[in-house]
Amino acid sequence: DHRKIGKDMKLFMFEDVAPGFPFFLPNGMIVRNSLLDYWRDLHRENGYQEIVTPLIMNRSLWETSGHWDHYKDNMYTTVIDDEDFCIKPMNCPGSVLTYANEPHSYRELPMRLAELGTVHRHELKGTLHGLFRVRSFTQDDAHIFMRRDQIAEEIARVVNLIDTVYSKFGFEYFLELSTRPEDSMGSDEDWEAATNGLKNALESLNLPYTINEGDGAFYGPKIDFHLRDCLGRTWQCGTIQLDFQMPINFDLTYVDENDERPRPIMIHRVCFGSIERFIGILTEHFAGRFPVWLAPMQAKVLQVSQKSAEYAEKVYQMLKDAKIRVELDNRNEKIGYMIRQAQYTERVPYMIIIGEKEVETGTVSVRTRDSKTVSMTAEEFVEKITAEIRERV
Ligand SMILES: [Zn+2]
CATH class of the missing domain: 3.40.50.800 (Anticodon-binding domain)
Incomplete structure (x- = not known):
């Protein structure tokens, strides 16, 4: 149990005044930072650029992104200068604003913006469980902005990157394709094109997958990576989502070779998923016997x-x-x-x-x-x- 090992090894702790909000102790920070050093090296090698975006942004932004309509029940809010603000439950809108900060040429794409973004999501008290289910966690997120003709290649790259990470820890995994949920935004055509985009990528990589009907994100379908630990349990960690909607909501464009302004397509993706949860999984997978590069004391x-x-x-x-x-x-x-x-x-x-x-x-x-x-x-x-x-x- 990672909660017992975490106590033995002084990795993290919880307090009643912060239910579902973990504290990382000095030893836990060593594991975490070693993991993030690895993550940064790998992402730099793979053409990602790192950004940080605000934790708190105005409600109007979340209305534009669709989170206010589709995700409100999981969001924490606050009031600043008599206006409603939201504590981010996802990093997407921040990345979108970063992309939109200046015009982009087709030659710059794909543009890969990575963010170790801390998000807050409301979870019911009874469902909280150590590092496995928390209310505040850091996603190893990235948003990729690309042209339509880059979809297949870029998805293949992300699949390979996630494969590299899981192989590092000896995890096997299987893939699931999640399709359009009932509560979603966008046209049938876009959903079909996005779903086919993911299917084609998986098929051209010769990767087997199962279909999980209706479990996609509200803005697009996704590929889920379910990893298997040494105890035979499975965990959904990595995801790759293909999104045609957010670029419409935020009116994103790039300048193409004919000087026209088409919309980019977005990928949302994580490898670890939640760093906190991944550390919980690693702790149990290794029974606290971390490889020497991750061990708090070597x-x-x-x-x-x-x-x-x-x-x-x-x-x-x-x-x-x-x-x-x-x-x-x-x-x-x-x-x-x-x-x-x-x-x-x-x-x-x-x-x-x-x-x-x-x-x-x-x-x-x-x-x-x-x-x-x-x-x-x-x-x-x-x-x-x-x-x-x-x-x-
Ligand atoms: Zn996102």
């Missing part, structure tokens, strides 16, 4: 007795200098107790045990979480762990 030096104090301190400093997240346990405790705490509560990938034998031979004993111990020099260990962190294995 190595812990355990000093067997006072006789090895000086050498333990030296090894600890060496790891610290190599920018390893390392701690030193030099308490006057039995080594068995120190190992149990590091291995089973803190779930540290590497325990570096320093006793008299290690002092004599100038080596370190490296113990892993599956209780295997190998002897090597401190330099060899630094090289090994640094490579693992760099490669994110």
Whole structure:
């Protein structure tokens, strides 16, 4: 259970005064930021540009976007200068305004605007559950503005990107195509074109999928990625939505090769979905035994007795200098107790045990979480762990 592991490892917490609004503790922030560093590297390589848009915007914007009509029950509102404002439940309108900030030529498309956007959505109190169902979360969102002839290629790119992310963690997944819901906006023709656009992309990639009738977003159909964790449970995380509506509502255009002004098509997509929920899933998937690049503490030096104090301190400093997240346990405790705490509560990938034998031979004993111990020099260990962190294995 990620709530128990989260407590053991001091990753996150909840308070009664903020039901469904998680607090991230220092260790949880390390996991989160390591995940986001990976996400940023990957998105930069794939031609995305990052933006941030406001959390609170005027109600009139949400009327234009259609959220006020179709999503009001899930939105929190506030009043500023006697006017109604909404706390964003989705990042789309902010991205749209960013796109519309200046004119665009067909040559600039596709334009991929990524946003780690924190959204708030009202969920009933009884449905809240750890990090799995919260009222405030950060989406690893992106909105892609493109020409009609770019749909298939761009969807294929997004599918590949999401595949890369899930493979990284050893998740398998299956795809579902969700079609037009009852409460939706737009013409039948646009819905059909968008749905066929997604179908054609999946078929040209030779990817099997099932159809989930009527479960699309109110502005367009979507492909859902359901990932399977090591316990065999499935989670809907990634989505790719194809949207012809929002560009109409906001009157978006670009300048084409004939100097005309057609509308771009939009993709809304997430890989992790909610960062909070994805961290909850990863926590359970790995049972808290995060890969070394994500682990809050990557190595812990355990000093067997006072006789090895000086050498333990030296090894600890060496790891610290190599920018390893390392701690030193030099308490006057039995080594068995120190190992149990590091291995089973803190779930540290590497325990570096320093006793008299290690002092004599100038080596370190490296113990892993599956209780295997190998002897090597401190330099060899630094090289090994640094490579693992760099490669994110
Ligand atoms: Zn969106």
